Amino acid sequence: MDKKEKIIVKNLTKKFGDRTVLKNISFDVKEGEIFVLMGGSGSGKSTTIKHIIGLLKPTEGQIIIDGTDITQLTDKELIEFRKKMGYLFQEGALFDSLKVWENVGFYFLENTDMPKKEIYRLAQEKLALVGLKGIEELYPSELSGGMRKRVSLARAISTNPEIVLYDEPTSGLDPVTSAMIDNLIVNLRDTIGVTSIVVTHDLDSAFSIGDRIAMIHRGIIYAIGTPEEIKSNPDPIVQQFINRKAEGPITEELFRELQSEKA
Numbered sequence: 001m002d003k004k005e006k007i008i009v010k011n012l013t014k015k016f017g018d019r020t021v022l023k024n025i026s027f028d029v030k031e032g033e034i035f036v037l038m039g040g041s042g043s044g045k046s047t048t049i050k051h052i053i054g055l056l057k058p059t060e061g062q063i064i065i066d067g068t069d070i071t072q073l074t075d076k077e078l079i080e081f082r083k084k085m086g087y088l089f090q091e092g093a094l095f096d097s098l099k100v101w102e103n104v105g106f107y108f109l110e111n112t113d114m115p116k117k118e119i120y121r122l123a124q125e126k127l128a129l130v131g132l133k134g135i136e137e138l139y140p141s142e143l144s145g146g147m148r149k150r151v152s153l154a155r156a157i158s159t160n161p162e163i164v165l166y167d168e169p170t171s172g173l174d175p176v177t178s179a180m181i182d183n184l185i186v187n188l189r190d191t192i193g194v195t196s197i198v199v200t201h202d203l204d205s206a207f208s209i210g211d212r213i214a215m216i217h218r219g220i221i222y223a224i225g226t227p228e229e230i231k232s233n234p235d236p237i238v239q240q241f242i243n244r245k246a247e248g249p250i251t252e253e254l255f256r257e258l259q260s261e262k263a
Protein backbone atom coordinates (compact mmCIF):
# COMPACT_ATOMS: atom_id res chain seq x y z
CA MET A 1 0.00 0.00 0.00
CA ASP A 2 1.21 3.49 -0.80
CA LYS A 3 2.36 5.56 2.13
CA LYS A 4 0.34 8.55 3.19
CA GLU A 5 1.38 12.03 2.06
CA LYS A 6 2.92 14.00 4.91
CA ILE A 7 3.63 17.21 2.98
CA ILE A 8 1.84 18.43 -0.14
CA VAL A 9 3.16 21.43 -2.04
CA LYS A 10 0.41 22.49 -4.41
CA ASN A 11 0.83 24.99 -7.26
CA LEU A 12 3.33 27.06 -5.30
CA THR A 13 4.32 30.35 -6.91
CA LYS A 14 6.55 32.91 -5.22
CA LYS A 15 7.34 36.37 -6.46
CA PHE A 16 9.86 38.74 -4.90
CA GLY A 17 8.87 42.10 -6.36
CA ASP A 18 8.34 41.43 -10.05
CA ARG A 19 10.68 38.42 -10.07
CA THR A 20 9.01 35.03 -10.08
CA VAL A 21 11.32 32.70 -8.20
CA LEU A 22 9.00 29.65 -7.93
CA LYS A 23 6.74 28.91 -10.87
CA ASN A 24 3.73 26.83 -9.99
CA ILE A 25 5.59 23.93 -8.41
CA SER A 26 3.85 20.86 -7.02
CA PHE A 27 5.14 17.77 -5.26
CA ASP A 28 4.37 15.63 -2.26
CA VAL A 29 6.51 13.96 0.34
CA LYS A 30 5.34 10.69 1.85
CA GLU A 31 5.45 9.82 5.53
CA GLY A 32 8.93 8.57 6.46
CA GLU A 33 10.39 9.49 3.11
CA ILE A 34 13.76 11.18 2.46
CA PHE A 35 12.97 13.61 -0.32
CA VAL A 36 15.95 15.37 -1.88
CA LEU A 37 15.66 18.74 -3.58
CA MET A 38 18.50 19.25 -5.98
CA GLY A 39 19.39 22.09 -8.32
CA GLY A 40 21.89 24.82 -9.10
CA SER A 41 22.54 27.99 -7.13
CA GLY A 42 19.58 30.32 -7.06
CA SER A 43 17.18 27.72 -8.51
CA GLY A 44 14.72 28.14 -5.63
CA LYS A 45 15.54 25.30 -3.24
CA SER A 46 15.85 27.34 -0.03
CA THR A 47 12.81 29.39 -0.98
CA THR A 48 10.81 26.18 -1.32
CA ILE A 49 11.72 24.83 2.11
CA LYS A 50 11.22 28.21 3.76
CA HIS A 51 7.59 27.96 2.59
CA ILE A 52 7.26 24.51 4.09
CA ILE A 53 8.40 25.74 7.51
CA GLY A 54 6.14 28.79 7.11
CA LEU A 55 8.91 31.40 7.09
CA LEU A 56 7.67 32.63 3.71
CA LYS A 57 4.09 33.02 2.50
CA PRO A 58 3.32 31.95 -1.06
CA THR A 59 2.21 34.42 -3.70
CA GLU A 60 -0.08 31.61 -4.81
CA GLY A 61 -0.58 28.01 -3.83
CA GLN A 62 -0.88 25.82 -0.77
CA ILE A 63 1.38 23.95 1.62
CA ILE A 64 -0.53 21.12 3.25
CA ILE A 65 1.09 19.30 6.15
CA ASP A 66 -0.80 16.46 7.86
CA GLY A 67 -3.95 17.75 6.18
CA THR A 68 -3.55 21.37 7.37
CA ASP A 69 -2.95 24.17 4.89
CA ILE A 70 -0.27 26.04 6.83
CA THR A 71 -0.54 29.11 4.61
CA GLN A 72 -3.90 29.78 6.30
CA LEU A 73 -2.61 29.61 9.89
CA THR A 74 -2.18 32.66 12.11
CA ASP A 75 1.34 33.39 13.36
CA LYS A 76 0.46 31.93 16.75
CA GLU A 77 -0.99 28.76 15.23
CA LEU A 78 2.06 28.44 13.02
CA ILE A 79 4.46 28.58 15.98
CA GLU A 80 2.50 25.77 17.63
CA PHE A 81 2.42 23.79 14.37
CA ARG A 82 6.16 24.18 13.87
CA LYS A 83 6.85 22.08 16.96
CA LYS A 84 6.61 19.01 14.78
CA MET A 85 9.26 20.35 12.43
CA GLY A 86 13.01 20.79 12.74
CA TYR A 87 14.89 23.06 10.38
CA LEU A 88 18.59 23.07 9.73
CA PHE A 89 19.40 26.50 8.31
CA GLN A 90 21.96 26.78 5.55
CA GLU A 91 24.13 29.14 7.59
CA GLY A 92 23.61 27.22 10.82
CA ALA A 93 22.18 30.29 12.56
CA LEU A 94 23.52 29.61 16.05
CA PHE A 95 23.28 32.25 18.75
CA ASP A 96 26.84 33.47 19.32
CA SER A 97 26.13 34.67 22.85
CA LEU A 98 24.86 31.28 23.99
CA LYS A 99 26.91 28.22 24.84
CA VAL A 100 26.64 25.14 22.67
CA TRP A 101 24.32 23.31 25.09
CA GLU A 102 22.06 26.37 25.36
CA ASN A 103 21.87 26.55 21.58
CA VAL A 104 20.89 22.89 21.33
CA GLY A 105 18.40 23.17 24.20
CA PHE A 106 17.11 26.56 23.07
CA TYR A 107 13.54 25.44 22.45
CA PHE A 108 13.24 24.00 25.97
CA LEU A 109 14.94 26.98 27.67
CA GLU A 110 12.56 29.36 25.91
CA ASN A 111 9.30 27.45 25.98
CA THR A 112 9.28 25.02 28.90
CA ASP A 113 9.94 24.79 32.63
CA MET A 114 12.21 21.81 32.20
CA PRO A 115 15.08 21.97 34.77
CA LYS A 116 18.36 23.21 33.29
CA LYS A 117 20.14 20.04 34.33
CA GLU A 118 17.74 17.99 32.23
CA ILE A 119 18.07 20.32 29.26
CA TYR A 120 21.85 20.01 29.55
CA ARG A 121 21.54 16.23 29.49
CA LEU A 122 19.24 16.33 26.49
CA ALA A 123 21.69 18.60 24.67
CA GLN A 124 24.51 16.18 25.47
CA GLU A 125 22.48 13.29 24.09
CA LYS A 126 21.66 15.12 20.82
CA LEU A 127 25.26 16.27 20.44
CA ALA A 128 26.45 12.68 20.83
CA LEU A 129 24.11 11.70 17.98
CA VAL A 130 25.96 14.07 15.65
CA GLY A 131 29.34 12.87 16.91
CA LEU A 132 30.19 15.73 19.25
CA LYS A 133 31.27 15.28 22.86
CA GLY A 134 32.66 17.57 25.51
CA ILE A 135 31.89 20.84 23.72
CA GLU A 136 28.73 21.71 25.69
CA GLU A 137 30.36 24.64 27.48
CA LEU A 138 32.01 26.20 24.42
CA TYR A 139 30.66 29.12 22.43
CA PRO A 140 29.93 28.82 18.67
CA SER A 141 32.87 31.15 17.87
CA GLU A 142 35.23 28.54 19.34
CA LEU A 143 34.08 25.84 16.86
CA SER A 144 35.02 24.99 13.30
CA GLY A 145 32.45 25.49 10.53
CA GLY A 146 31.73 21.77 10.38
CA MET A 147 31.21 21.56 14.13
CA ARG A 148 28.84 24.52 14.07
CA LYS A 149 26.83 22.79 11.39
CA ARG A 150 26.55 19.67 13.51
CA VAL A 151 25.51 21.69 16.55
CA SER A 152 22.75 23.23 14.39
CA LEU A 153 21.69 19.76 13.38
CA ALA A 154 21.58 18.68 17.04
CA ARG A 155 19.33 21.67 17.69
CA ALA A 156 17.10 20.83 14.70
CA ILE A 157 16.41 17.37 16.13
CA SER A 158 16.23 18.43 19.79
CA THR A 159 12.41 18.27 19.93
CA ASN A 160 12.21 14.86 18.23
CA PRO A 161 10.40 16.39 15.25
CA GLU A 162 8.28 14.34 12.85
CA ILE A 163 9.63 16.35 9.92
CA VAL A 164 13.17 17.65 9.47
CA LEU A 165 14.12 20.08 6.72
CA TYR A 166 17.81 20.23 5.94
CA ASP A 167 19.29 23.08 3.90
CA GLU A 168 22.65 21.84 2.64
CA PRO A 169 23.48 19.65 5.64
CA THR A 170 26.84 18.48 4.29
CA SER A 171 28.19 21.59 2.58
CA GLY A 172 31.60 22.56 3.91
CA LEU A 173 32.05 19.26 5.74
CA ASP A 174 34.81 16.72 5.17
CA PRO A 175 33.78 13.44 3.49
CA VAL A 176 33.76 11.42 6.71
CA THR A 177 31.60 13.91 8.59
CA SER A 178 29.33 14.21 5.55
CA ALA A 179 28.84 10.45 5.51
CA MET A 180 28.05 10.57 9.22
CA ILE A 181 25.37 13.22 8.68
CA ASP A 182 23.92 11.14 5.83
CA ASN A 183 23.77 8.14 8.16
CA LEU A 184 22.06 10.20 10.80
CA ILE A 185 19.36 11.34 8.34
CA VAL A 186 18.76 7.72 7.31
CA ASN A 187 18.77 6.52 10.96
CA LEU A 188 16.15 9.09 11.90
CA ARG A 189 13.94 7.70 9.17
CA ASP A 190 14.57 4.05 10.02
CA THR A 191 14.28 4.32 13.79
CA ILE A 192 11.52 6.87 14.33
CA GLY A 193 10.06 7.36 10.86
CA VAL A 194 11.12 10.99 10.45
CA THR A 195 10.06 12.56 7.16
CA SER A 196 12.91 14.56 5.64
CA ILE A 197 13.46 17.08 2.91
CA VAL A 198 17.11 17.52 2.12
CA VAL A 199 18.34 20.38 -0.04
CA THR A 200 21.74 19.54 -1.41
CA HIS A 201 24.32 20.14 -4.11
CA ASP A 202 26.07 16.98 -3.03
CA LEU A 203 25.24 14.44 -5.72
CA ASP A 204 26.79 11.48 -3.89
CA SER A 205 24.74 12.25 -0.84
CA ALA A 206 21.55 12.83 -2.88
CA PHE A 207 21.82 9.49 -4.65
CA SER A 208 22.80 7.55 -1.56
CA ILE A 209 20.14 8.76 0.88
CA GLY A 210 17.25 9.96 -1.30
CA ASP A 211 14.14 7.80 -1.57
CA ARG A 212 13.09 10.26 -4.25
CA ILE A 213 14.84 13.23 -5.79
CA ALA A 214 13.34 16.36 -7.34
CA MET A 215 15.42 18.45 -9.69
CA ILE A 216 14.56 22.13 -9.68
CA HIS A 217 15.87 24.65 -12.18
CA ARG A 218 14.90 28.32 -12.31
CA GLY A 219 11.85 27.78 -10.16
CA ILE A 220 10.48 24.86 -12.18
CA ILE A 221 10.61 21.18 -11.24
CA TYR A 222 12.16 19.31 -14.16
CA ALA A 223 12.02 15.81 -12.80
CA ILE A 224 10.92 13.84 -9.76
CA GLY A 225 11.76 10.21 -9.20
CA THR A 226 13.79 7.55 -7.47
CA PRO A 227 17.57 7.89 -7.82
CA GLU A 228 17.43 5.32 -10.64
CA GLU A 229 14.68 7.20 -12.46
CA ILE A 230 16.60 10.48 -12.17
CA LYS A 231 19.79 8.88 -13.48
CA SER A 232 17.98 7.62 -16.55
CA ASN A 233 15.90 10.77 -17.10
CA PRO A 234 16.65 12.00 -20.61
CA ASP A 235 16.05 15.71 -19.89
CA PRO A 236 19.25 17.54 -20.94
CA ILE A 237 19.13 19.86 -17.92
CA VAL A 238 18.86 16.92 -15.53
CA GLN A 239 21.67 15.11 -17.32
CA GLN A 240 24.00 18.13 -17.31
CA PHE A 241 23.44 18.61 -13.61
CA ILE A 242 23.90 15.03 -12.48
CA ASN A 243 26.90 14.46 -14.71
CA ARG A 244 28.56 17.71 -13.57
CA LYS A 245 29.08 18.80 -17.16
CA ALA A 246 30.42 22.29 -17.83
CA GLU A 247 28.69 22.34 -21.20
CA GLY A 248 24.97 21.98 -21.78
CA PRO A 249 21.66 23.83 -21.64
CA ILE A 250 22.26 25.25 -18.14
CA THR A 251 25.50 26.99 -19.18
CA GLU A 252 24.06 28.05 -22.54
CA GLU A 253 21.17 29.80 -20.79
CA LEU A 254 23.57 31.53 -18.42
CA PHE A 255 25.76 32.62 -21.33
CA ARG A 256 22.78 34.02 -23.27
CA GLU A 257 21.77 36.00 -20.20
CA LEU A 258 25.21 37.45 -19.68
CA GLN A 259 25.30 38.46 -23.35
CA SER A 260 21.92 40.19 -23.16
CA GLU A 261 22.99 42.03 -19.97
CA LYS A 262 26.07 43.34 -21.81
CA ALA A 263 24.05 44.46 -24.83
Ligand SMILES: Nc1ncnc2c1ncn2[C@@H]1O[C@H](COP(=O)(O)OP(=O)(O)OP(=O)(O)O)[C@@H](O)[C@H]1O
Nearest residue numbers: 016021039040041042043044045046047048090201
Ligand atom coordinates in the same frame (compact mmCIF):
# COMPACT_ATOMS: atom_id res chain seq x y z
N1 LIG B 1 13.97 37.49 0.34
C1 LIG B 1 14.30 37.54 -0.95
N2 LIG B 1 14.12 38.67 -1.68
C2 LIG B 1 14.41 38.72 -3.00
N3 LIG B 1 14.92 37.70 -3.70
C3 LIG B 1 15.14 36.56 -3.03
C4 LIG B 1 14.85 36.41 -1.64
N4 LIG B 1 15.17 35.15 -1.25
C5 LIG B 1 15.65 34.54 -2.36
N5 LIG B 1 15.62 35.37 -3.43
C6 LIG B 1 16.04 35.02 -4.80
O1 LIG B 1 15.36 33.88 -5.20
C7 LIG B 1 16.20 33.03 -5.99
C8 LIG B 1 16.21 31.63 -5.39
O2 LIG B 1 16.89 31.68 -4.14
P1 LIG B 1 17.10 30.40 -3.23
O3 LIG B 1 17.82 30.85 -2.00
O4 LIG B 1 15.81 29.71 -3.05
O5 LIG B 1 18.05 29.53 -4.14
P2 LIG B 1 18.77 28.15 -3.84
O6 LIG B 1 18.35 27.22 -4.91
O7 LIG B 1 18.53 27.73 -2.44
O8 LIG B 1 20.29 28.58 -4.05
P3 LIG B 1 21.65 28.16 -3.29
O9 LIG B 1 21.94 26.76 -3.68
O10 LIG B 1 22.65 29.13 -3.87
O11 LIG B 1 21.40 28.35 -1.83
C9 LIG B 1 17.56 33.71 -6.03
O12 LIG B 1 17.69 34.36 -7.26
C10 LIG B 1 17.51 34.69 -4.89
O13 LIG B 1 18.30 35.81 -5.19
